[in-house]
Amino acid sequence: MSRLGKRLAALAADGRKALNTYIVAGDPSPEATVPAMHALVRGGADLIELGVPFSDPEAEGPTIQAGIERALEHDVTLADVLHMMSAFRRDDGDTPVVLMGYVNPFLRMGYEAFCRRAAHAGVDGVIVVNLPPEEARTFRNALHTRYMDLILLVAPTTTPERAAYIAGQGSGFLYFVSYKGVTGARRADAGAVAQRLTDVRAAAGGLPVLVGFGIKDGASAAGIAPHADGVVVGSALVETMGCTAIARIPDRLQAQVREIREALD
Amino acid sequence: MPKSNRVPYDAPTEDGRFGDYGGRFVAETLIHALDELTRLYGSVSRDPDFQAALAQELKDYVGRPTPLYRADRLTEHAGGARIYLKREDLNHTGAHKINNTVGQAMLAVRMGKTRLIAETGAGQHGVATATVAARLGLDCRVYMGSEDIARQSINVYRMKLLGAEVAPVNAGSRTLKDAMNEAMRDWVTNVDNTHYIIGSVAGPHPYPMLVRDFQAVIGTEARDQCLAEEGRLPDLLVACVGGGSNAMGLFYPFVDDDGVDLVGVEAGGEGLATGRHAAPLNAGIPGVLHGSHTYLMDDASGQIVETHSISAGLDYPGVGPEHAYWKDLGRARYTSVTDDEALAAFRVLNRTEGIMPALESSHAVAWALREAARRPPGDIILINLSGRGDKDIHTVAGIDGIEV
Numbered sequence: 001m002s003r004l005g006k007r008l009a010a011l012a013a014d015g016r017k018a019l020n021t022y023i024v025a026g027d028p029s030p031e032a033t034v035p036a037m038h039a040l041v042r043g044g045a046d047l048i049e050l051g052v053p054f055s056d057p058e059a060e061g062p063t064i065q066a067g068i069e070r071a072l073e074h075d076v077t078l079a080d081v082l083h084m085m086s087a088f089r090r091d092d093g094d095t096p097v098v099l100m101g102y103v104n105p106f107l108r109m110g111y112e113a114f115c116r117r118a119a120h121a122g123v124d125g126v127i128v129v130n131l132p133p134e135e136a137r138t139f140r141n142a143l144h145t146r147y148m149d150l151i152l153l154v155a156p157t158t159t160p161e162r163a164a165y166i167a168g169q170g171s172g173f174l175y176f177v178s179y180k181g182v183t184g185a186r187r188a189d190a191g192a193v194a195q196r197l198t199d200v201r202a203a204a205g206g207l208p209v210l211v212g213f214g215i216k217d218g219a220s221a222a223g224i225a226p227h228a229d230g231v232v233v234g235s236a237l238v239e240t241m242g243c244t245a246i247a248r249i250p251d252r253l254q255a256q257v258r259e260i261r262e263a264l265d
Numbered sequence: 266m267p268k269s270n271r272v273p274y275d276a277p278t279e280d281g282r283f284g285d286y287g288g289r290f291v292a293e294t295l296i297h298a299l300d301e302l303t304r305l306y307g308s309v310s311r312d313p314d315f316q317a318a319l320a321q322e323l324k325d326y327v328g329r330p331t332p333l334y335r336a337d338r339l340t341e342h343a344g345g346a347r348i349y350l351k352r353e354d355l356n357h358t359g360a361h362k363i364n365n366t367v368g369q370a371m372l373a374v375r376m377g378k379t380r381l382i383a384e385t386g387a388g389q390h391g392v393a394t395a396t397v398a399a400r401l402g403l404d405c406r407v408y409m410g411s412e413d414i415a416r417q418s419i420n421v422y423r424m425k426l427l428g429a430e431v432a433p434v435n436a437g438s439r440t441l442k443d444a445m446n447e448a449m450r451d452w453v454t455n456v457d458n459t460h461y462i463i464g465s466v467a468g469p470h471p472y473p474m475l476v477r478d479f480q481a482v483i484g485t486e487a488r489d490q491c492l493a494e495e496g497r498l499p500d501l502l503v504a505c506v507g508g509g510s511n512a513m514g515l516f517y518p519f520v521d522d523d524g525v526d527l528v529g530v531e532a533g534g535e536g537l538a539t540g541r542h543a544a545p546l547n548a549g550i551p552g553v554l555h556g557s558h559t560y561l562m563d564d565a566s567g568q569i570v571e572t573h574s575i576s577a578g579l580d581y582p583g584v585g586p587e588h589a590y591w592k593d594l595g596r597a598r599y600t601s602v603t604d605d606e607a608l609a610a611f612r613v614l615n616r617t618e619g620i621m622p623a624l625e626s627s628h629a630v631a632w633a634l635r636e637a638a639r640r641p642p643g644d645i646i647l648i649n650l651s652g653r654g655d656k657d658i659h660t661v662a663g664i665d666g667i668e669v
Contacts, residue, residue, distance in 0.1 A: 108567030
């Protein structure tokens with residue numbers, strides 16, 4: 001079983017919820033990223049989603065767009081992100097890390113070449129926002145050859161039949177998008193999410209379901225978590241990255257993640 | 266001219282593929298809406314009542330058919346092949362864009378949507394969307410890059426007069442591609458009550474197909490008009506290509522006419538060698554942007570790069586996937602002209618024919634003038650005059666150092 005699969009299985013066996021945390025690689029500058037990743041882990045993150053900067057992030061709200069723009073001011077590329085991954089792995093061989101981004105940078109590097117380099121750098125999987133399963137076959141096969149996961153998304157507009165199809169095509173976990181909209185636009189509605197999650201979990205066929213979009217703090221995480229296997233926090237952390245002096249980012253992030261961790265436990 | 270015996274052209278496939286190009290590269294939230302649109306479009310395209318209503322609307326509201334005009338003084342100026350202009354500039358709102366917005370707005374009403382959104386570069390598609398929204402009593406919001414708002418102020422005010430809200434986009438290069446990102450974000454949020462009218466043969470399936478089909482009225486008319494006037498098909502069709510909707514609309518009905526050459530003219534900006542242009546088919550490589558796999562302009566790490574063109578409507582780093590397919594097939598040829606060449610053609614058409622073309626269309630005129638000079642007088646060249654140039658007066662006057 002993969003590092004990601006093992007971690008999620010261990011959490012489930014303990015009856016704990018997975019806390020998945022997102023930051024943009026290279027935000028606000030490249031040297032901030034690896035220390036920030038370690039701080040997320042110290043705060044209690046179980047998984048890290050590392051955002052790959054892209055010039056046209058069409059599913060992101062203003063907060064994550066701003067984080068991506070800060071990274072792009074330093075011309076952070078997918079190759080740079082893989083270097084950051086390797087650096088992170090020197091001190092942390094346990095925490096699963098997935099890259100999250102848009103398809104063009106992966107395509108430009110080449111799916112095969114990316115997978116070879118990513119496996120070497122210790123990446124556990126990828127989430128590609130604009131790559132639905134119908135378009136993902138080649139990439140998925142290349143990832144699976146290197147024992148990495150392609151994590152797919154299910155939206156509030158996804159039909160139950162399609163959710164089952166998506167779950168069958170993906171691995172690692174199923175990412176349930178809590179509302180219709182861009183990242184960080186509003187708070188997740190726990191009632192509505194709980195209702196949908198019954199169907200989604202049935203469709204997932206045993207694949208863990210993590211909920212993202214609109215989870216900002218301990219309270220919102222604790223509201224959603226009972227209905228899922230875990231939660232994803234993104235915009236709230238990227239906001240911290242944007243308004244904190246680089247030297248103080250690790251402490252601030254660690255405290256922010258700890259608050260959410262404690263609410264979940 | 267007889268059609269060839271080979272299998273008739275029938276792209277795209279059911280999953281929206283034009284060869285390796287096209288497809289559906291979007292966030293999962295939008296898949297359901299795209300499925301719904303595909304299903305509905307499949308049924309109305311076979312529904313005689315819908316087609317009759319669309320034809321009526323194109324006739325009475327848009328003013329179709331547009332003339333195929335024999336440009337004798339322009340022909341004389343070029344000194345070679347005979348030049349015809351397909352006068353899409355004479356459509357209501359002044360460009361070909363309304364052919365598509367009328368059709369898509371009728372689809373939106375059938376789907377029970379009450380709100381239209383659109384992206385716009387030069388403002389012609391925004392105006393055409395605002396116009397049909399007013400005509401049908403629908404809410405309308407148009408996304409426009411703030412740089413384009415500055416250079417197309419007349420169209421911005423037109424949209425406001427029509428009751429649309431114009432939302433400035435300050436991200437990225439502040440042009441058409443950023444407006445499209447923002448429109449996608451709106452759509453993902455308001456997909457229940459909103460239809461997104463994409464203005465070109467770009468975006469995820471089924472847009473490239475349905476925009477092509479709505480624009481194909483251009484080529485269907487031009488084909489009949491040329492046969493009636495000349496007793497034969499033209500030798501060469503020329504159209505400008507940004508996203509590529511006016512070119513595809515003209516070319517598509519001729520796709521199986523092997524004797525008809527098709528040439529798309531991209532925006533060469535300050536010259537392909539300078540890197541400051543908007544010519545992905547000439548100088549780009551395949552990648553994924555705005556929902557489809559197609560030629561685009563990016564850097565070695567896959568970031569989309571800023572484009573440059575004097576004409577806001579061509580200032581876009583991608584292109585419709587069917588053009589990418591035709592380039593690889595060799596069915597159409599894609600070339601470019603610079604800002605300066607387009608501007609010179611703009612002036613020539615004003616002086617020789619009393620027709621003021623859009624700066625976008627001036628690119629097609631510029632290349633066709635060059636080509637006409639190389640061809641014998643017996644040849645027929647048909648240029649798509651996709652829009653009128655009133656909107657560009659400020660840009661041209663600025664270059665002339667005149668304040669209007």
